[in-house]
Amino acid sequence: MAGLSACVPKKTLSNRDYKWIKEKEREQVIKTIGVETRHVAEDGQTTSDLCFQAAEQLLDELKWERDEISILIFVSQSRDYIIPSTSTILQDRLKLPKTCMALDINLGCSGYVYGLSVISTMMKAAGLQKGLLLVGDLSNVTSSYRDKSTYPLFGDAGTATALELKPGHAPMQFNLQSDGSGYEAIIIYDGGVRNLASKKSFSTKKYGEGIYRNRLQIALDGIEVFNFSLREVVPNIKKTLKHFNRELAEFDYLLFHQANRLINETIRKMLKVEPERVPYSLRDYGNTSCASIPLTMVTQIREALQEKPQKLLLSAFGIGLSWGSVLMETDGMVVPPVTELETVNKPEEKQPIA
Numbered sequence: 480m481a482g483l484s485a486c487v488p489k490k491t492l493s494n495r496d497y498k499w500i501k502e503k504e505r506e507q508v509i510k511t512i513g514v515e516t517r518h519v520a521e522d523g524q525t526t527s528d529l530c531f532q533a534a535e536q537l538l539d540e541l542k543w544e545r546d547e548i549s550i551l552i553f554v555s556q557s558r559d560y561i562i563p564s565t566s567t568i569l570q571d572r573l574k575l576p577k578t579c580m581a582l583d584i585n586l587g588c589s590g591y592v593y594g595l596s597v598i599s600t601m602m603k604a605a606g607l608q609k610g611l612l613l614v615g616d617l618s619n620v621t622s623s624y625r626d627k628s629t630y631p632l633f634g635d636a637g638t639a640t641a642l643e644l645k646p647g648h649a650p651m652q653f654n655l656q657s658d659g660s661g662y663e664a665i666i667i668y669d670g671g672v673r674n675l676a677s678k679k680s681f682s683t684k685k686y687g688e689g690i691y692r693n694r695l696q697i698a699l700d701g702i703e704v705f706n707f708s709l710r711e712v713v714p715n716i717k718k719t720l721k722h723f724n725r726e727l728a729e730f731d732y733l734l735f736h737q738a739n740r741l742i743n744e745t746i747r748k749m750l751k752v753e754p755e756r757v758p759y760s761l762r763d764y765g766n767t768s769c770a771s772i773p774l775t776m777v778t779q780i781r782e783a784l785q786e787k788p789q790k791l792l793l794s795a796f797g798i799g800l801s802w803g804s805v806l807m808e809t810d811g812m813v814v815p816p817v818t819e820l821e822t823v824n825k826p827e828e829k830q831p832i833a
Contacts, residue, residue, distance in 0.1 A: 481609075482641040482813035483784070484537035485777040486529045487518035487634070487764065489819040494631045499624060500689055508631050513740025517634035517765035519619045524820060526557045527565050529637025530613035531572055532820050537639045538573070540813050545574050549607040551581045552598045554590040554769050556798075557617040558583060569613060587665070588736050588797025589655075590614055590769025592805050595640070595793075596653045602644050612640040616768035621667055623692035625683075629699050632739065634765030638773035641813075648810070654719040655803035656711070664703040665798040669694040704797065708742045712796050713749045719792075719804040727752065729790055730806075732780055736795040737761045737771035746794075769795075774817070781814045 493516050494509050509515055520529075530553065538545070551573075553566035566581035575581075586593050591614050598612045615637030622629045669680040680694045692698065712735075720727060727733075733752055735743050737760055747757050758779035760771065767774050772793055776784060783789055789809045796802035 480640060480807070480809055480812055481643045482537050482541050483638070483773055483776055484533040484540075484815050485636060485638045485770070485774045485817045486533040486536070486820055487636045487774075487817060488520045488524055488529070489518070489821045490521055491516050491518050497631055499630070500627050504627075508627070511739070511741050512632055513759065513761040514631060514634075514765045515762050517619075518636065518819070520617050520635045521822070524617075525559055526555045526615045526617050526635075526637055527553070527559050527569055527572075529635070529820055530615050530639060531569060531637075532818060533637050534569070534573055534611060534613060534639040536815050536818060537641055537813065540815050541641055543609060543641070546576045547609050548575050548579055548611055549605075550598060550601060550610040551575060551579055552584060552594055552610070552612050553581070554584045554586055554594040554612070554614040555616050556585060556587045556768065557620060558585075566613075573611075586799070586801065587616060587768045588738070588771075589795040589799065589801040589803055591736075591772045592653070592793055592795040592803045593655060593801070594769070595651060595805055595807075596655060596803070598642060599651050602642060606644070608644050610642045612642060614638050614640070614773060615770040618697065618766070618768050621695065621697045623683075623696040625689075625691035626696065627689040628687075628701055629692075629697055632766050634767045636764065636767040636770035636774050638770050638777070640773060649808040652719070652723045652725075652806040653803060654715055654722065655801075656715060657799055657801040658711075659799065661703065661707060661800040663698075664700045664707065664800060665697065667695060667697050704738070705742055707800055708738060708796055709745060709749070711802055712746050712794060715802055716750065716792065716794055716804050719806060723806060725806055727792070730792045731756070731783070731789045733757050733792045733794065734772050734775055736797060737764075737766050737775060738797060739766060777814055777817050781816070784809055784812045784814050787811065
């Protein structure tokens, strides 16, 4: 891993100003999920805009030639269009060569670990020297203000990871899992081919006290997600360590998907890991879906990643249901500070000839 960068929208929201619920409940929500403020996209801003800015910043600092990049992978659940893929649009915006392969991966919470697995495997198999992994989401676009189970939780972010194939460098070691039987734990029911968007999709209904949404907005079963996380994450980490003959104590940092503070702290205590080795970005950025691990790396351990080699254990889990771990070692990365996206000019779309 040669470098890492992150970009968030400039606009912020405070959960202390969330008027849908009373002040006492707001304080309890903040304490439980650990989120005080979140960066949220303005109208017209997209995940690809955030990833584009992060990638531009990273490529400039790395001083990489654009024509050296052979692969670009975009991981997100909030792509620009249903078709075409957003990765090809980013290939053009970043002025990467036509010899650069580009593909999208539709994943949320576990997306960064899965994305690292896909791009590193493809680079090694094909002998590709340099690649870009762009990972991010705009979860607030599909979150209902009148749904207290989702609205205070999510933040928006985009990240860029630069990877370089170096013979002799310690390989990344993965353990990826999935369980589609739990697909309804985090879901948007309408808008896909299974349930096409219709007039009915926009009808708001009550699903519980303080929970109102329509079928084009995200539905989150908090209890199911909590139980799944506690059931699967720790065994996955332990099996990964055992399989690769590694010890938890040898890792400088454990970086978890920023699900919420209650889930993450429970997992940390189950593993008996001291707090200083488990950084958080939840308080200032919220749950940023697949961007949460790289955003945490940029905002919380940037100096450590730049100054000396680090042994890292990354664990991501959530929507799908899907989860996984990766054991990795860094060796002096380029990590510029997180940037903020203020405004963006929407590209002019070409209209078909009548």
